[in-house]
Structure formats: C-alpha cells, structure tokens
Amino acid sequence: MLVSLQVDIRPAQAEISVGESKFFLCEVVGDAKEIDWYWPSGEKILPNRQDVSVTRNDESSSTLIIYNAGIDNAGVYKCVARNGDQDSEATINLRIYQKLTFTSAESPQEFNEGEDANIVCDVVSLPPPRVIWKHKGAKIQTAKDVRFKILANNHLQIRGIKKTDEGSYTCEGLIMARGEIAFRVIKVIVNVQPTIRVRQAEMNATADGELPVTLACDADGYPEPTVTWARDNVILESGDKYSFNEDGSEMTIRDTQKVDEGDYVCIAKNKAGSTEEEISLKVFVKPKITFLDNQTASELDEMVTLTCEATGDPTPSIVWSFGRRVFTEGEQSLDGNVVVRSDARVSSLTLKYVQYTDAGEYLCSARNPIGSDAQSGHLEVRYTPKITGWVTVYTWDGNAANISCEVLAHPAASVAWFRDGQQLPNSNATTAKIYNTPAVSYLEVTPESQNDYGSYNCTASNSIGTESKEFLLIQAEVPSAPSVELVEPYSSSALLEFEEPESSGGVPVLKYRAEWRPEGHASWAQRVYDAKDGGLSQIIVVGLKPNTKYEVKMSAINGKGEGESSELATFKTEPVREPNPPKLEGQLRARGNALKVLWIKQDDGGSPIKHYLVRYKTKDGVEWKPELRLPSSSLYVVLSELDWDTEYEVYVVAENVQGKSQPGVLSFRTSPEPTAIPDTDPSGFGMGAIAGILIVVFVLLLVAVDITCFFLNKCGLLMCISVNICGKTGPGAKAKDMEEGKAAFTADESKEPIVEVRTEEECTPNHDGGCQGEPNETTPLTEPDSPASESTTLTSSTATAAPVTAPNPPPPPPAQRPPGPLRSPAQRGPPGRPGGRLPAQTRRQRLRDPQSPSATNQDTRIDGPDAVAKEVAKEASEASGKPASGPPAEAVAPPPSVTPAQDEKSAVEEESKPEESEVKMAASEIKAVPKEAVLTNANESKA
Template identity: 65%
Template sequence: LCRSFCFAVVGDAKDIDWFAPSGEKILPTRPNISVSRTDESTSTLTLYHANVDNAGIYKCVAKNGGKEAQATVQVKIFQKISFQSAPSPQEFNEGDNADIVCDVVSSPPASIIWKHKGSILQSAKDVRYKIMDNGHLLIRGIKKVDEGMYNCEARVMARGEIDFRLIKVIVNVLPTIRARKTEVNATADIGESALLACDADGFPEPTVTWTHNSVVLETGDKYSLNKDGSELVIKEVKKVDEGDYTCIAKNKAGEKAEEVSLNVFVLPNITYFNNQTASEFDEEVTLTCEASGDPTPTISWKFGNRLFTEGEQSLDRNVVVRSHARVSSLTLKNVQFTDAGRYLCTASNSIGEDNQQLFLEVRYAPKIMGLVAKYTWEENPANLSCEVAANPRASVVWFRDGIELPSSNSTNIKIFNTPTVNHLEITPESQNDFGSYNCTATNGLGSESKEFLLIQAEVPSSPKIEEVQPFSSTAVVEFEEPFSLGGVPILKYKVQWRLPGKEWRSQEYRADKGELSLITIVGLKPETTYEVKMSAINGKGEGESSRASTFKTEPVREPNAPILEVLPGKNLNSVKIKWTKQDDGGSPIKHYLLRYKAHVSDWKPEQRLPPLSDYVTLTGLDWNTDYEIHVVAVNQRGPSEPSVTSFRTATEPTTVPDAADGGSVLGTGAIVGILIVVFLLLLVAVDLTCYFLNKCGLLMCIAVNVCGKAGPGAKSKDIEEGQAAFSKDESKEPIVEVRTEEENTPNQEGGGPTEPNETTPLTEPE
C-alpha cells in the first residue's frame, strides 16, 4: 500500500520539512518513506507499504529566512482481519483452566465469537466458558469431553468482513495406574519366574516403567517386559529379589506410581546332618539336623513308623528331641541295638519340605532269635534256622553233642548261610537224628548260644464227628479238628461211609482253604442207613479214624428251597435273579417255577424254567417300585417251599436314553399320534379305492347326497349310508401290529415271549 501527501506553500520557501506523528523529523534516507519537492513551493511525502503503525498526524513545516509556516494532515489506515496467533492443536491437562489462544488484529478491532460443535459458546449457558478481553476462550476445569474442534470467528461489521480459524483442542488425561496384585509370592531357587503387573490408563496412552531400589529395570537376562511395559517378569527368582517394585505410568499430563511387593519364600533345605556310630548300652548318642528356608522350617524326626516331636517322648523317656531356630537334635539315651537303623529328618514350612536320611550304627554282641523247635519225620528234610543279629557280623557254628557240624559222619546234614540267618538242614534217617542242636554266634564284642530242638512229628489224632444231618440223597457231617495235630499242619480230611456190612467208600477233602468244619456226602440212597467215620492226614501220614456214626437218609421228598440272590441287570429297571440248588429230596429237579409281582399289584404269569438253569433276568420293570420274588424247585414228589426275596428298582432317570442304548426317542403320546395319522391316511386311501372301483364308500355317499349323483342299485343300505365292512381275507393291506411301551410285558428282554417254557433258553449272554 502506497500513499502520497502533497503540500503547496504560498510564496517561496527555502526549506520544507515533514515530521512523523511521533514528532520525529522524517529524513529522506528513511526506508519506506520518501520526501520530494517538485518545485520551490511544493513538497510530497510518500508512504510505502503503509500499515497501521504509519497512521497518525503528519506535520509539514516551511521556512524562509525568519518566517515559518506549517500544516498538518491526519493519516488513517484500516487493517484487514489478521490472525496473529491461533495455533492448532492446543493441548491442556484435564482439570486445568484452559486458555485457548486466538489473537486477532484488525482496525477497527474485530468482535470475537467462539463455536464448538456448531453452537456458539456463551457464559450465560455454561459458566465454565468465558471469552477474555483479548479474545481468548477460557474453559474452567476442562474435561475430556471438551476435546474437539473449536471455531474462532472474527467479525468487523463496519465493513462486513468475517474470518475464522479452526483450532483443535486436545485434553490430556493424567495417568491412573493400579497393580493387579499388590503382593506377589514366589519360591526361590527352583527356576520359578514371578510376574508383576500394573494396568495403566490415561491420554495419551501412558508408558509404563519399573524400578527397584531406585534402579530402572530393562529387558535382559534377569527381567523381561512386555510391549507396553505393564508386565514385568523376574526370571530365576532368588531371595535377593524380594522387596518393593514400583511401576510408573507417564504421559504428557504427568505421572503416577504404584508399588508391588514381591515376597520370596525359600523351600526347606537340609544343610547339615551327621551319621553316628555307638555301642550298645552307651549312655547317649545325638543325631543333628540343620535346615534353611523361609519361613523358618520346623524339623521333625521319624524312625520306622514312630514320629518324634519336640521334647521328651512320652512313650520312651530315652528319646529326647530339642530344636532351636534352624537346628534340631535327637538324643537317644541308654543305646540299644534296636535303635540302629535309618532315621528320617524332615524340614517343612508352608511351601514344602526336605528330607534327609541319617544312619545310626550300633555295635553289639550277637543275639540269636527265631523259633527253637521244629517238627518233622524220617526222610523229610527240615531246617533249624538260627537268626543272628550282630554288628559287626558274627560267625555262626552248629554243634551236636559238642561236635561241630557238619561232621564226616553226618551226610544227612547241610548248612546254608544268608546275611542274617544260618540254616541247618537235617534229613532224619533214624530216631537218633532227633534231639538238641546248638547254634553259637561270635563277633569281636561277644558270643551267644542257643539250643534248637528237632522233634519227631506224629500223625494227627482222629477228628470228632459232632453231628450228621441227613437228607434224601446227601448228608452234612459236622466235625471238630483233631485234638493233636502231630506237630505239623493238617493237609486233608478223609471221610468214609458205607452200608452196614459193606465195603467202605471214601472221599478226601483239602484242608488248606481256610477252616473246614462241614463236609457234604453226596450220592446217597433215600431212606437208607449208613455208617460214617473220619480221619485226618498230615505230612507224617493218616491218623486214626474216628468212631463210626450211624445215620439214616430221609425218604424221597420235595426238594429244599433254593437260595436266592438279586443282582443288578443291564439296565436300571432290570434285575438278575440267581439261585443256588439245595438238596433235591432224593429225586432229580424237574424244573423251577418263578413268579413275581409289584407289592401293590397282582402276580405276573408264572414262569417255568429248566432244571439246569440257575438265573433269570427280569426287564422292563416299573421304576422306583418294590417287587417280591418267589422261586420253587420241583421234583417228582412235588414243589419245595418257596424261596422268597424282594428288591426295589431304581428311580427313573431324568435324561432321555440314547438311541444307541436301545432307548426310544419318541414318547407314548407321539407314537399314538403317528398311529392316528397313519390310520386316517389308510382310511382315505381305502375310501378312494372303493369310490373308483366299487362306487361305494364315504366319498360315494357324499357324491350321491350332496351332488345328486345316483348310486348303484346293488349297494346295500350300509354302503348307501357311507359305511363299509371288510373281511380279513378280502383286505389286501398288510396287517401291522403296533405295540406301545405300556403293552410290553415287563418280564421280557429283547422282545422275547412272555412266559418261557421247556424250549426257552436258560441263560442269556452277559
């Protein structure tokens, strides 16, 4: 912008000068301002690049000799709207008083209007907003929701000028940080890692750093940080890693810190122990065990099945346990050879335990233990066992009548040694080999001898027959074992029976399967007198027989009732009834009769089962119901007394059985509905066939009565009324039998016949 101002002086002027609004004389050399004279009476002031700073009153002074004249000119310069400072974006911390800068220059001064989200901001509507005298927008306690674009609009209404600037306001949020766990526990020296974690929020997204003992932790051999730093992994945790760790969240708005405590526990570790050696009858010996760990471990002692606790042991005052801090001692007073062996020291705390075996060696003279008597018979080898306890190990020697064995004359004697037992094997050849044998054990601390007896065994005495219970074809013999076993166990019992004056028949029964006190003789004739006697057999041989007892079997009669047992079936509503045959009454069993019923119902049809059968399975029973079972054995003379038992079925499951388990997916109602639909479709098909082929049926009736169509004269009255009768052999439809679940008889399995007969299989595969 360039402006020129001219003044003409009346008369000649020697000097014409211009003065700026500040009173300063304007020199020709001044930049952007030019002063020139076109003639003797005219001077021109030219302002180049004029701006508002050039506005004001300029004075022109003319001089000639002693005369002076002056004149003034007022220069006004109007400036367009100019945004001197309106930076974008402008950032503030949440909660601060935000001064949004928008500096506008214009002349005359512009009025400033602020807008946000299309609305003009006014203090009257929101006291948090205030437009400052300098045009800035003040937002008191700025919030994150205040973030966004703001419009700073300047207006000079005098000349209709408007301009604006968009300013982006960013609200930074001070970080918040919280530890996932304020305390973390870890175990040292087991290769375990510890995870410390803090979750931080804020805007912009804060960075998380960790410090320990004022040292910033970084990813390396010892520590590992995830991408955002929120998780710190401490590798190979040791006791020295224990302490407080600080996680710090930091962004433009500031920083926050949180502490996480790492507690490092140490598994118990037995660091010292001592094995001991003592001699029997020493006054005392002490075992010591020392352990480390955090928390401080408690130490206990164990010997065999005995657990020793702190203090003097109540059961044995010769054992005392004393503990202090990490050290425990076990003191044994008046040492015995039985104290020798392995002691277990156990150090335990809340996170684990450690064990260490300590050994106490007790030196003592030999001690001979074991049985001193052995029974045998001629030509049957037997061992006399000399069990020796000694430390150091003892040498063992056998003697007979002062002569060391084996001797040159004793070919029937052998010696076998083990670490703790010395066996003298003797095969008696005559009465002279029975008697006393001496075992002598010797070590550096002393010796001990003991006499062992080899006794000749005898055959057992006779058993005592207490009672004979006869039946038609069997007899049960009840007896007591022999008074004398002969020194060796009974191997067998021999039972002999006969008709009076006839030869004895016999049967042997093993006695090694528990106690035997009842023996059953089978194959007897009904209503017959018999004699019976018994003898016992051991390794030596058969003993004397008992006195013969006489008994008479019963006449042919009805069989005894079988013994019943109820077992679970394959399904929850099925059972397996098993029976055991008893005395048949002298006549073979012809068959079994079984019947059953629910307690509140009538008896189901009786079932006849073959003589060799021993069980039957009942299926399809009602749920949660009590049942009663009767089973009768029948022979030629008639039925036995019924054997009676009862059972209760399980509660019906709430789940639908799977198809693979044989369950029905459709209920009874669904099956009935399907049958009705099938029946209706079949009825329609038959009616259509009758209509087109025979001019009869329901459709024919409708055609005659509604449509007026004449029916055939040969039709009967039933047909005219829309009814049709069919004989069985006239129907060409297949006969279909549909049986619902209620119609199935409950004593069937797999859809078999309701009542078994002689051809029914006795058993079913299990």
C-alpha cells in the same frame, strides 16, 4: 580433699527436625572416672552404634551424637559422672519436630467430569498441620457449597465436578505454634481419569527359582495412560533385572532373590493424573539341608548323637524319622532313650542306650510352607549275634525237616551246628545236611531212628561276641480225633459241623476223612477233604436216601498218618419233600441294564429237581414279568433290556414231584443310563481319519492271518501264489499217503466235518417221577465245571479216595490216559483199533432229526475243542462196549440201573457254601467232529 562433681550439658536445650543430626557435650567439673549417657528409657547408651554415638573426649567431657534423628529419638537424655561413691548428673530434653512437607500435591490433577473429584494435597509435619484450601484467591467455604468438602486427610473433594470447577486451587499448611506456613497451587483439569485393575495383589516367588516372576496391572483411561512401576518411591527401569512388555502393564523380575521381596506400585498416568495400585511380592527360600553326619556305635556301650542343619525362609521345621517312626521335639520314649532337641535351624537326635535295632538310615526332613528337603544319615551299630527261629520242629521218620537258625549280627557272623558236642556234619550224623544263606543257616535232618531226634545247637560268632541256641527236633504224632458237634439232616443231604482235633500231632492237619453208612450196614462210604488255611468246620454229605438212619464218623490226617476216628454220630434224613430254595447271586453286565442271575443248587428234597421257575418285577411295581421255566441243568439266566436306574426283585423257585420250594430272592439296581458327551476338541481326528485308520488295521490283520495260514496250514492267498506261479507243491500231494492209511480219513475223500447235535432222549419216569437221566440220590448238590466254563467257577471237593463198599478198600486202578486233543490228519499216528471207527451214518441221522426238550433255554453254548475230544471218546467207547475214562464235559446223570452198593455211595461237597459256577443252560450241545475218526485206544480219540 574430694571436690564435688558438677555436670553440665551444652546446649542446654535442643529442638531439631526429623532427619537432622545433633551432638551434645557433657562437661564435668571435678575428677570423674566414669561419664555415661542414658536413654530416655533409663538404659545406658552403649558405644559403637550407627544411629547414636557416645565418645569420651577427655577426663572431664563426653559427647553424644544423634544421627538422622527420628520421632523415637525424642525424650530426656541424662549424663551421669561418677568417682567412687560420688556421682552427679544433668539432663537435656530433646524435642523433635517435622517441617511442613507436601508429600503429594501434584499439579495438574485431572478428573472425570461428573465424578467426585479428590484433589490430593498431602502435607505432613510434627505437630500435624492445619490445612486450608483456596480457589481463585478466596478460602473455600464448604458451608456455602455442599459439593465441596475437606476430607479427614485434608484432601479437597468436589462432588460431581464440573468443567467450571476447573482452575487453580491452593493448598496451605499451617503450624500455628511456629508460625510456619507453606502452600501448593494445584491446577485441576477435568478429564477421564485412569483406572487400574491388578491381576493379583499378592504374589509369591521362590528364591533361586528357574521361572521368573511377573507382576501385572491393567490400566484404562482417556487419553491412553502410560504405565510405570515403582518400588520404595523409585521408578524401575528395564535392564538385566527387570523387563516390561510393550504397554508396561507387565513387569517381569528375573533371578528372584530374597532382597526382591517387598511392595511394588503400578502407576497409570495420563493428562488428567495418575492412579496407583500396590502389589506385594513375597519371596520364599526352600529348605536345604546343609549338614548331616553319619555315626558308628557299639550296642549298649555308647551314647550317639546325629546332627542335622538346614536353611530356609521361613525357618524350616526339622523332623527325624526312622522307618515308620517319626521323632519330634522332646523325649520320644518313656525311658528317655531317644531325645530330640531343636534350636532354630539345627536339630539333634540322641540315643542314650544304643541297641542293634537302632542301626539303619535316619531321615532328616526340613520343611517350610513352600517346600522341603530331606537327607539320610546312617547309624552303624556293632553287636554280638542274635539268633532267632522256631525252637521246636516236628517231623517223622524218613521225612526231611529244616531247622532254621536265623542270625542277626554286625559284623557278619560265622555259624556252626553241633550235636552232642560234636560239630555237624560228621561221620556219626549222616542224616544231617547244612545249607547257608547270608541271614539263615538251615540244618536239614532226615530222621532214620529215634536217635536222630533231640537237641541240636546253633552257634554264631563274630568279632564282637558269640551266641548259642538249642533247637529241639521232636517226633510228630498222628492227630487226635475231630469231634462231630452237630448234624442237620435234609432229605438227600446232611450238614456236618465238627471241631478240629485238640492235637495236630505237631504238624498241620492236611486232610479230613468222613465216613457214613445206613444204620445196620457193614460197609462205609467215605470221602477225603483238604484242610483249609482258615480252618474247615463244615461239610455237606449229599446223595443220601430220604427217611433213612445213618451213622457218620470223622478222622484227621497229617503228614505222619491218619488219627483215630471220632465217636459215631447218628442222624435220620427227612422224608421226600419239596426242595430247599436255591441260593442266588447277581452279576450286573457291562452294558448296565442287564443282569446275570446265578443260583446254586441246594437240597433237592430227596427227589430230582424237574425245573427252575424264574420271575422278576420292579421293586415298586405290582405286575410280574412272564415266568421263565428253565431245565434242572440250568444254573443261570440273563435278564436283558431292563429299565435304567431301577430297583428289581428276582424270585427263583426249584420244583420237584413233591412241589415247589420257597423262592430264592435277589434285589438289585440297574446302572444309571449313560449319556453321550460330544467331542468338542477341534484338534481331534475326524470321522474320515478314523475310518482310514480302521481300514489300514483291517488290511494288516488280513495279511497277518494269510501269512499264518501259509506257514501253518499251507493255505491262503500266498499258498495259491506259490502253487500257481512258483510251482510249489500243494497240500493235495499228501492224498496218496492218506489212501495208504497214513492219514485219519480213509473211507471218504471229503474232509468236511459233520455237526453233531446231542439231544436229551425221551425218558421213562422212575419211581420218583423223574427221568432215568435226571440226578438221583447219588448226585452231588453242586456239579463240576466243564473245561470251557467262564472265569467264575464252582469248585466241588476232589475225592482223593473214592467211596468204598468194604472195610478194606481195593487197590487204586492203574492210571489211564485222558482223552487227547483233536489233531489234524497230518498229526495223526497209526490207527490203534480197526473196530474203533465212529459210525458216521448214525450222526447224520441225528443231525437231520434233532430233539432237545430245553430248546427254549436262553443261553446255548458250543463247547470248545476239549469237550469235543471228550465226546468223541465217549461215543467211541459206547460203540466198542467199554466206558471212556476221564471227566465228562458236562455233569451227566448216572445210568438207570444202579447197583445197591453203588447207591450207598455218595459224592460230598468240599464246602458248606459252594462257590459260584458258570452255567451251561442248553440241554443240547453242538459238536463238530470229522466224518470219520479212528479210535486209537479205549480212552483217547484223535480226529
């Protein structure tokens, strides 16, 4: 017979204060198999907890123990007994109260006279207490004295405290329900209360960091306050962990760890009281990758997973990357091949279908707000060889071609070439050679006949598998004809726009040939242009006759040869007219208020350009600066002493006998005026020190120059000392050799060079109104640069085939030696021709009577040694009646007498828009040459 269960809890009622411990006994009458305790929330209380313990004493009782009770432990607890389908329960209401506790009621408390005094008396309890204040045994009536006020936190405030308010104040706490009372007597002293200024309220630190952390607060007051530091209401002492400066305002924490995180209180005290300020310290832990594995897989056979683990605080985020690709949480591809999963401090990257392109280094990066860490894991993928490379290769007979077989494989593959089933090289394929590198195998084939063209097989093998690929060697053809689409004629030039050939013949087009002639003439003028990477679609034909009909055709050239010519295109040049406006470019000089204006010559209108007119003004101004007239050979002008930070307009006009061109316009702004910033660094060098350094550098430079002169030219201070003191033979010992013809200067003992001034001769106007020395219709729009030009150059096309006057061009002339550099007498060889000496008297006469029509030009340049050598060669050739070969130092106009055949030929620009050229603005050139020089041959001069 079952006996009903009865449950009883002792004690029947419970009331404890915060922090006390209490146990309760649950007794059961009857046979109970289970006795359980339940929280006020209804959840079952599990055993083995630190704050609450449940113990089964015997078959009929169980004990509940609550340690260090807190406010949250209050509520109704339930004990339930069960035996099969029977159960019974009992409850107990646990009430928790807190005794009156004065948490802060210091005595004495000092305040500054005249300030609002806040007498602190913090009392806590549960339920909250009622607080009253008494002074001199009587309750303070705030209604009678408005200076007294009890604040919401039960502190007593005295506005404008006086010395008469000093004394004992009683703070009483009352709990009416329990009749509990407690009080504190606080002595109030009127004084100067300390004040605290915290340098930084929140500090961050890194665990295991090399640098310690310093918390600082500055305290003021009278008397001088003492400063202490506290954490969790515990005063910190100096030791291995903490250290303080002399007045205690700075506390240094060494070997910072995560446990050091928390709030620190700076306390300033004097006779009147204390002031506290709290500083929060946050300690972070840098991420650190603790595990990352390497993996090996075979292509398309396995699923592989890379795992990365990291620690840190805050918890780091983990990101995977492979090359430039970054993987985050979730699937990374539409097919789901790459999946990333993260859980707390662990992240995994899974490849479901491994490909050979997946092999390599995978970077695992862990990052939190204070730092990062990264490590690489390697994925090794084994796969069969993969062959890439151009399938078709074009060449022609006698031209070697490389067929590239690029192999990707792991493990490394062996490569073999086959032709018609036979491995190369063999006795039947003598035109093939094989060159191998770690990643590419090259088959070099030099075709000798049609049999060498066709299919070649590349086979790569490794332990995983074998791969083959067929490559075709095809015979290249000459390109098809380009198409002349548009001709824009001018007076002495024409712009040709053309379409590239439809077929390049399998190999790139290297050059284009343009041929033109006046309508009805039999001979063609021609010029060959290099094809550019970006495609050449425009050329300019210059040096044409005004008001003349022309025919023009073009052909393309590749490595195989020259293709057919395009259909003839006809055009008629315009009559003689004024020039086209020059194209302007500007270069702001380094000083900021000067500009170099460059212009590129355009069509001259069929008549040589006489000069250029330059004028400029400020953009907002109305008055132009005085006009500058520059000779036709000038290509730039420098405008100096301009206003700072001002916008200018520049007009450049070209003029010929027909009139002036439209102006070329250029707008620019000068730089802002620089401001000098005084050197305020007291530790810098003074002017005396700088001057001393400059003197030392100058002396060292002089010594280096003297040593160089001693060894190279046998002169200088060291040479003088060697000759006069050491008896060394001087440079004059070679005078005898010079008299015997072994030196260059045989007619005069003087080695002084003669300065030659070249001026423009007085010219006779031609039929166009220009001088014979001026450019005519055979002159290109752009002139070639001199060797001594600056870094900015104008490049004109280099003709690979000179203009011809017959259908079949004559064979090229034999190569001639260019003018050599000037040499010293010791470097000269024997004279080549006795009659090749330059007339010294003529040069002296020209030096005494120089004439230069462009003497007013702004920029006059003295050519370098290369130009001097070329000028010497030219004059020597004129003296011997033979022209000197090689390009001149300046662009020189053709001679007055031009044969008709020569007049039909013209120079052609390589580009539709010529690039910038450095300009030689002076018509006169100053050349330094020896008094006498012997010409060794018609094309080379040595001085």
